[in-house]
Amino acid sequence: MQHPSFTSCYDLVGVGIGPFNMSLAALLSPLTHVNSLFFDQKQRFIWHDGMLLPESQLQVSFLKDLVTLVDPTNPYSFLAFLAKKKRLYQFLNAHFTHIYRAEFSQYLDWVSQALPNLQFGEKVEAIEFVDDTFRVHTDKRRVAGKNIVLGSGIAPHIPAWAAGKTGQNLYHNHEFMHRSQQWHNKRVAVVGGGQSSAEIIQSILADSANLPQTLHWISRRNQFLPMDDSPFVNELFIPSYSQHFYDLPHGLRQRKLKEQKLASDGISMSLLQNIYQRLYKLKLVDGLPLDIRLLPEHEVKQLQQTDTGYTINCHNLSLSHQRNIEVDIVILCTGYQAMVPNYLSQLAPNLIWEGQDFKVNKDYSIVWQGPPGNRIYVQNAAKHSHGIADPNLSLMAWRSAVIINSLLGEQIYDTAQENSVLDWQAIYPLHQPTEELLCDE
Ligand SMILES: Cc1cc2nc3c(=O)[nH]c(=O)nc-3n(C[C@H](O)[C@H](O)[C@H](O)COP(=O)(O)OP(=O)(O)OC[C@H]3O[C@@H](n4cnc5c(N)ncnc54)[C@H](O)[C@@H]3O)c2cc1C
CATH class of the missing domain: 3.50.50.60 (FAD/NAD(P)-binding domain)
Incomplete structure (x- = not known):
């Protein structure tokens, strides 16, 4: 017609x-x-x-x-x-x-x-x-x-503490390749514990001549956890499971999705090994004076703009301590929605x-x-x-x-x-x- x-x-x-x-x-x-x-x-x-x-x-x-x-x-x-x-x-x-x-x-x-x-x-x-x-x-x-x-x-997810504050030095990871990659003398924070955050950490550490002054990797998760790519877990990614899942009651579906999160949102094992080995090489073999803080179990609560950059206020989830971190660049690896x-x-x-x-x-x-x-x-x-x-x-x-x-x-x-x-x-x-x-x- x-x-x-x-x-x-x-x-x-x-x-x-x-x-x-x-x-x-x-x-x-x-x-x-x-x-x-x-x-x-x-x-x-x-x-x-x-x-x-x-x-x-x-x-x-x-x-x-x-x-x-x-x-x-x-x-x-x-x-x-x-x-x-x-x-x-x-x-x-x-x-x-x-x-x-x-x-x-x-x-x-x-x-x-x-x-x-x-x-x-x-x-x-x-x-x-x-x-x-x-x-x-x-x-x-x-x-x-x-x-x-x-x-x-x-769409990229911007957490409430960063809403309205994004700009040249505070941005979601989906813009990463369009931003300056000059880390030398910069204090950098990467927020998030999934694959994108790990890829960005890998990239920041790649060039010994372009390492940041400080690097914080902050994640709410209790560790930098691998994606579960094992055979039985991969049965969640075949059509018959999807068809079965569809018929489950709504509440059970929601619960299963939470339980299964690391089957899809964890970090590739090879990438975790690569980052670990890179840190080993930079610190122990090359002997570089790196200031790199890996902070799982930390949740960002607030972010304030300062004259020189940002103050990130973090909550230690196991001890309920607060910590302030001063940085120049914040990269939000906070997912999509x-x-x-x-x-x-x-x-x-x-x-x-x-x-x-x-x-x-x-x-x-x-x-x-x-x-x-x-x-x-x-x-x-x-x-x-x-x-x-x-x-x-x-x-x-x-x-x-x-x-x-x-x-x-x-x-x-x-x-x-x-x-x-x-x-x-x-x-x-x-x-x-x-x-x-x-x-x-
Ligand atoms: C960085 C990254 C890596 C990923 N890697 C993997 C992986 O290794 N393995 C895996 O299984 N999954 C991966 N995924 C998840 C998933 O496979 C991808 O996000 C995939 O691109 C989703 O495809 P899509 O077609 O839904 O959306 P998209 O790829 O986001 O494409 C949507 C398109 O719609 C267009 N569009 C939006 N609005 C309009 C409009 N109004 N009019 C016209 N066009 C419009 C956009 O320009 C865009 O091109 C990854 C996701 C990301 C973000």
Whole structure:
């Protein structure tokens, strides 16, 4: 159906071209009868450019690419990229346990240039629903879509004590590569105990001629803890667990997510070893007079701007002591959070919410008050309902396949999955009084 005031009517219009919507576009590519268009405000693809540190590595297998785990024959796999770039043999000979994130970004950029239905340099400003059609307004045009998919990512989290104070020397880690890397004679604090903080510590310590005067690494966690990448824990990152998790009661799901945090938000073991070894080398082998304080079990409570920099007020969580730290630069590695994008403001009153989150169906469509034939799919906003793997690359291809099957109302991709080695049915029996027994609601 062509709307007179709109240039086209698509089966699916996508907002954002991060890996998740790009995976969807790649798996849609063989389906020539499906008419889709995806927008991104960036001029071209680059993967979290502010955190594309030279040494950063992917935290998952490269086989968890856009398509392979659903359709290894799709032309947009990571292996296809290696073959196209004539580096397959060298890749094998290099014996990577984990590949560089820079290379994965190159792969994604290569796919982004090959797919015809990706439009960069256009920001989606508003979406309305009129006459059984979504009307998507970008800063350059308007298009109509029967269905939409939201893939605009999650937002940096700025803690309350830093709100309104960010600037050149106090910033969230997503801007790291765009800021000065001159640490010499500077007093630096890195706040946070996850992977990003560790990557930044590694980067700050990399050049002996550019070491800071003081370096504080402050984390609420009781240690600088590794990501649990062990085989049984990785069963949380397979489709059958996600499907099982979806059917659990809300309170139990929330509790499980808290318990499982280190399966996704810990630091890669190799990176922890690298930092430890670097500290050993700098202090004990090179004998440099370093002033580096590693402060787990410390929570930042306040931050004040001074004439020369900042005073950070920290709370020692085990002893209830307070401590003030004087610094010039504060890097906030304080995570990311879901947000309701501005472009949704007109649709938001018609969406059904679970607290702050969208209520999401098993097929990743948001429950809403509009016609069931018009769906609003969502990527990277269903951790509360679909499990810990939601923001991660692990289930990206499978989730795209689930969305495509739902969109077309038929089994285009085989999403029936291998069983887990763990007996989730026995651990959390469904259709039984789990709610009363296990749920803390
Ligand atoms: C530094 C970093 C490293 C990570 N490394 C790993 C890893 O190793 N392994 C793993 O499994 N996961 C990793 N993740 C988690 C996850 O895989 C990534 O965050 C992934 O990029 C999420 O993809 P996405 O498509 O949801 O969002 P994003 O990649 O954030 O993309 C969203 C896109 O939407 C666009 N956009 C936003 N608003 C609009 C609008 N109004 N109009 C048009 N476009 C818009 C943005 O420009 C952006 O390009 C990492 C995350 C970060 C932050």
